[in-house]
Amino acid sequence: MSRLFPHTAYAEDQPYYKTILTSHVLYRGFQTGSAIGIVVGLSRTLLGSVLTKSKPSPFKNGAVIFSTVQRSTGVGAVIGTCMLAVILPMHMMGKEEIEWKDRSWRLLENQGQMEVDDWSLPGTVAGAAIMAARSHSGDLRRWRPIVGGAGIGSLAGVVGYLVWRYGIWGGKRQETA
Template sequence: MSRFFPHTPYAEDQPFYHTVLTTHVLYRGFQVGAIGGIMTGVVRSVVKSIRTGSSSTGFVGWSALQRSTGIGSMVGLGALVMVLPLRMWGKEEIEWKDRTWRLLENKGQMAVDDWSLSGAVLMPLYMSMRKQSGERLGWKMAMGRAGIGSTAGIIGYLSWTYLINRGSL
């Protein structure tokens, strides 16, 4: 996502600093919420299987996981909508520019953005093509698909960087 914004040689010249930092922080809130939603969905599945006494750990289902992830994504996003203004309250313009410049300078951060945004876009597209007749796509499902895709993108980045490519960008 950060590749869409210009990056200057000096922090003092960095344009769109409010926009870059805000989109970065809100997207990270979305991602953290998605990971929390995924974990919540899996834990709910295990607890449900224990309560019903089934011998298998029967997974709660793909639809329930998407809804759980969608709700988690929106909770994470909403939390950081409130936290960002509190954190940056009273900060000087140069502090916003410096944080933005350092964010855009970080190659690892840029790679995480690329991989996670690719997953967040491709997963909902793929799932829309697989849509079964009569399936309703509400906001929970749509956000859940984007959250699962974003998480898959991060896992893909980490796998590529640290397992396949051995730490080089």
């Protein structure tokens, strides 16, 4: 996402600064909510099978686990995004234009942040596309699995980045000429 915006040499010249900061914060809210949703979905599935003997064990049916985790991830992603949509304006209220520009400029300057976006955005799109293709109806109630797939894909992209950067490259950056 960060590569979609122009990046100037100086923070005070940064265009689209509110769009850059807002999209970054909302996307991080999406990812954070997705991560919490995965934990909640796994906990709910596993604890539910232990606490109630009447339900079939989720270990016998992997689709039950995936479906619950996927829906929880979708709900968590929406809640995380909505929370940060409220928090960002509250946090930035009263800030001067240069503060918005500086924060957005620093996001674009941060190579680690750019790499995380490079890995997580394709994962988000792929996850949503796969789940949309699996959806057999145009029913609007099917948003949770699609958004959940996007959230899982996004987090899979972050894991891919971490493996690439810290597992394969040992945290070092390649020198580009």
